[in-house]
Amino acid sequence: MADVKKARPEPKPPQMDVEAFWTAAEREELLIKECQDCGEPHFYPRMVCPHCLSDRVEWKAVSGRGEIYSYSTLMRKGQPGHTIAFVRLEEGVTLMSNIVDADPQGLSIGQPVRAVFRKLKEDGPTLPLFIPV
């Protein structure tokens, strides 16, 4: 914990196990994983099912529609910064993202949102972000 630097280097996707997630994001498609044995979806994506440990986990394209489960806008030097959120997808999993193109004061839990795909940093990955519907 001690003696750490403020720099928070971004992990460099694509990682080998999840490369498909990031290449899908580049073509504006959101993927989750679904187990072919137990039928359960999961997120974040893994190579084994966290419900039954089956390795028959396959990518599944989802709608990108969901609702805000919770959110918060971090203040930076007294000004509103980015808005982090957990978004519950229609397909039943919840993921971390940002809410963009919205006045944070107008957001609410349960509000419908949909995925948009953008880079937040020029040299970073294309990310699934969410905007109010």
Next chain:
Amino acid sequence: MTLNGKAYIVGAYEHPTRRADDISVARLHAEVAKGALEDAGLSKSDIDGYFCAGDAPGLGATSMVEYLGLNVRHVDTTECGGSAPILHVAHAAEAIAAGRCNIALVTLAGRPRAAGASLVLKAPDPDAPDLPFELPFGPATQNLYAMVARRHMHEFGTTSEQLAWIKVAASQHAQHNPHAMLRNPVTVEEVVNSPMISDPLHRLDCCVMSDGGGAVIVARPEIAAQLRRPAVKVMGAGEAQKDGQAGQIDLTYSAAAWSGPAAFEMAGVTPGDIKYASLYDSFTITVLIQLEDLGFCIKGEGGRFVADGNLISGHGRLPFNTDGGGLCNNHPANRGGMTKIIEAVRQLRGEAASAVQVPNCDLAIASGIGGALASRHTAGTIILGRE
């Protein structure tokens, strides 16, 4: 195996510093070790078990055993963030019961304040499977806990004013602690009018950032009986993890919902029996969630439970964090677990500040959340008693 009565806390020490500009991390660990040994009336050569977590420098226990010149036959470096020392006390009791050591030293120390560190724990592990799906979205400790608070407000009608009562209670206690970083009592209005950090959490909903640390010594019952200090019995312990749960995220409860009942069952007591509670207080919401999960009130009633000073010693039904807690006193190395144990020991010995000492305090709880409430965390709970 029950741990009830298998080990006692015989020494405890909290470093007085809150800013260690000229004290290294290794030296802080050594100073708290020495303080706890002196408190117990033991010497270094008595220690045969050593416990530390990720705040220890270098190779953890390996580095600190060398630095301290210890000769131990058991080490445990269980790392789960700020709750680790609470787990260490339980693991020390297990090790003692199993005959692997007789007298265990547990240390925690760090200097994030002097080092100018942010709340980011450490450089991300490129092999961590979860981080690529989180770090790009800017999780900080504050906004993760803020999302827990907002969901709690949504589900149960909890208010910022209710959360503020937790800080108010801590500040009422801290005024009696000469070492506390924030010694001025604050009001509900001052908390809710303090600058927003990450909505709905205000600056005064957050713990302090401090340097320093603490140590405890856990010993076999026969040894505890021979020592000069009032013996504090380990009666119950529980630990549990809660995380993203494969995408089935539910922020309304913590892993204390599992660690708490396990500890109470082992101790053979109920929440209603507890005279004093040390509750991890990285943020006000951390306390609220634990109060519910540990069974001091039913889920969703935490806001009403803490209101009107119910956590203030001498006033309310459940005195908590009478040293001022992490919210006002000390959160050394960004980890509040050790100071939770130490204040519980003070209360059970009758050595808390006189203004906040709970009369006839014979049963206490120390519970902690290590990691982050909204993403992944480990809860540790211990029940401690005075003979």
